[in-house]
Amino acid sequence: MSTVFEGFERQYCEISANLSRKCTSASHLEGEQKKQKISEVKAELEDAEALIRKMDLEARSLQPNVKAMLLAKLREYKSDLNNLKSEVKRMTSANANQAARDELLEAGMADTKMVAADQRGRLLMSTERLNTSSDRIKESRRTMLETEELGVSILQDLHGQRQSLLHAHDTLHGVDDSIGRSRKILTAMSRRMDRNKYLIGSIITVLVIVIILILYFKLRH
Numbered sequence: 001m002s003t004v005f006e007g008f009e010r011q012y013c014e015i016s017a018n019l020s021r022k023c024t025s026a027s028h029l030e031g032e033q034k035k036q037k038i039s040e041v042k043a044e045l046e047d048a049e050a051l052i053r054k055m056d057l058e059a060r061s062l063q064p065n066v067k068a069m070l071l072a073k074l075r076e077y078k079s080d081l082n083n084l085k086s087e088v089k090r091m092t093s094a095n096a097n098q099a100a101r102d103e104l105l106e107a108g109m110a111d112t113k114m115v116a117a118d119q120r121g122r123l124l125m126s127t128e129r130l131n132t133s134s135d136r137i138k139e140s141r142r143t144m145l146e147t148e149e150l151g152v153s154i155l156q157d158l159h160g161q162r163q164s165l166l167h168a169h170d171t172l173h174g175v176d177d178s179i180g181r182s183r184k185i186l187t188a189m190s191r192r193m194d195r196n197k198y199l200i201g202s203i204i205t206v207l208v209i210v211i212i213l214i215l216y217f218k219l220r221h
Helices: 003-026 031-060 064-107 112-220
Strands: none
Touching: 003 031, 003 064, 031 064, 064 112
16 A cells, blocks of 8 residues: 555545534534635645545556555545535525525515526526536546446556566576487487497497308318
8 A cells, every 4th residue: 555645545544534524514504604604615725636546546547456455445535525525515505596596576576486496497497407517527537437447457468468578588598408408318328329229230240250260160170
């Protein structure tokens, strides 16, 4: 595990816990106090996003096996951060709705209810569009991460196949050496057999000549 990654991770966990507490607190506030609390939450969200980016860069610089584990953990942190963002958007949207209603009431418009309903409908449509866009971005990120993990797996498989081929090449090279040595031994044995044949032939020839000479001398006497 990278100590740099662990340092970023501790900072992120602290910020995430603090954000959760502030979101809970902001949901019970009204008016300017709620706006101020939401502004604080947004500032810390930017810090959390910066830490996520740093962890992502650090994880991608590590070995494949460590990298895959850290990226899986990082996806959980990104999901947690997205949930916090959604909560902040919901509070901001609700706050904006309340501000719009207050403005219409202060203006004393006769069709306050109709305008508020129309405004609420537009805000809901905008929120739905934002949620749809957010879901698409999440899906794109998930697909990208899965593609990256698949690429890492393929590279690891290719590396293993390369090692197997190198081992097979070394084995064949050893077999070739063994065949070469066996060929030399057989050649040497063949030469020795030829020399032995000549030697035995010479000995037999000498013995025959000796026997002939012995017989010759015996017959003469």
